[in-house]
Amino acid sequence: MSREKTISARQARDLLGKEMIFQASHPIGEEIIRRFAATIGDWNPLYWDAGFAGKSPYGGITAPPTLLFELTYDLQTAIGEDGLYGGFRKWLGCDVNLQRAGNDYEMIQPVVPGDIISFRRRVVDVQEKKGKKGRFAFLLSEVRYTNQRGEVLGIDRETLALPLNED
Numbered sequence: 001m002s003r004e005k006t007i008s009a010r011q012a013r014d015l016l017g018k019e020m021i022f023q024a025s026h027p028i029g030e031e032i033i034r035r036f037a038a039t040i041g042d043w044n045p046l047y048w049d050a051g052f053a054g055k056s057p058y059g060g061i062t063a064p065p066t067l068l069f070e071l072t073y074d075l076q077t078a079i080g081e082d083g084l085y086g087g088f089r090k091w092l093g094c095d096v097n098l099q100r101a102g103n104d105y106e107m108i109q110p111v112v113p114g115d116i117i118s119f120r121r122r123v124v125d126v127q128e129k130k131g132k133k134g135r136f137a138f139l140l141s142e143v144r145y146t147n148q149r150g151e152v153l154g155i156d157r158e159t160l161a162l163p164l165n166e167d
Contacts, residue, residue, distance in 0.1 A: 005097045006165035012137030015123045020091040023118040024071070027148075030113045033063040040064060062110035068145050068154045069105055071117055088160075091121060101138060102159040108152050116148040124157075128164065135164040 037047040045052040046062050053061045089095055111117070125140040143156040 004163055005095050006163045007094055007096045007137070009128055009135075009137065009164050011094060012126055012128070012139070012162060012164060015092060015137075015139060016126050017123060018091065018093070019120065019122040021118065021120045024116055026116070028063065028067075028111055028113060028115045028117065030061055033061060033067065033111075033113065036067045036070070037064050040066070058110060058112070060112060062112055065107045065110065065154075066105070068107070068111050068117070069103070069156050071119075071145075096162050099161045100158065101161040104157040106155040106157075108154050111147075111153055115153070117145060117153070118147075119143050119145045133163075135166075137162045137164055 033047055037044070042064050044064070046056060046058065047053075047064060048061075050061055053059075056062075088098060092098075121141055121143045123139050124142050127138045127140075129136055129138060139160045139162065141158050141160065143158060145153045145155070147153055
């Protein structure tokens, strides 16, 4: 059994303002939009029927709103043997266990075929809390998604829980 990987409270506080920027190398295509819609069981014709979608206010096929927020994990790097994707470790600059503790999604405009997605992830707050399983640092990060024209598509305010060691 592997030991839990922790960080100190000071290391956690030093993460405030830490930022990472990523840009996808390929545009979103209709195939990805349809595959995602099928996976979540959403048969809205805006995602499937070009004729119907063309008559909508969007003027064409759009992606289900939550597609945008699932891209973060697919765009950066493969999942490691421990189930975490390496992008978090690279961003944080340390090897620590972490868990997603909450997300608040703000959808601003739809993703459309041809969009090349970029995002900027930044730690905007760090709070220390003690619970039944020990002390944790809760990082509030803001992930801002934009397209190739710099238009904001959505914002994810994500809370991550990192176990703190006894320093």
